Amino acid sequence: MGFIAHPPMDESLDTLADIRYLQKRYREGxxxxxxxxxxxxxxxxxxxxxxxxxxxxxxxxxxxxxxxxRPRTS
Structure with a gap:
């Protein structure tokens, strides 16, 4: 199992993005x-x-x- 730098932060950002989607605040989300x-x-x-x-x-x-x-590239 590898070290994850910001596990609570990424989950919080994802949850907030979902909320913004439901609020139709798409750019913020x-x-x-x-x-x-x-x-x-x-x-x-x-x-x-x-x-x-x-x-x-x-x-x-x-x-x-x-x-x-455009397609996302790494």
Whole structure:
């Protein structure tokens, strides 16, 4: 089991992002989710299976804003 630098922080950011989504405050939620994604990517690596779900959640934010972004690269 590896050391995770900010486990409570990433989970909190993800939860807050979910709340912002439900409030239709998409830009704020997207910012929070991107912060969580950066922590997960740093700690788990870009190819970790958990990243797929996180990126799918990011796609929901972009879809809600009618924003189709460029593919994310590591």
């Amino acid at each position: 997207e910012t929070l989710l991107n912060r969580a994604l950066n922590i997960w990517e740093k700690n788990l690596g870009p190819d970790h299976p958990a990243m797929a779900l996180a990126l799918a959640n990011l796609a929901w934010f972009n879809s809600a804003q009618k924003n189709i972004p």
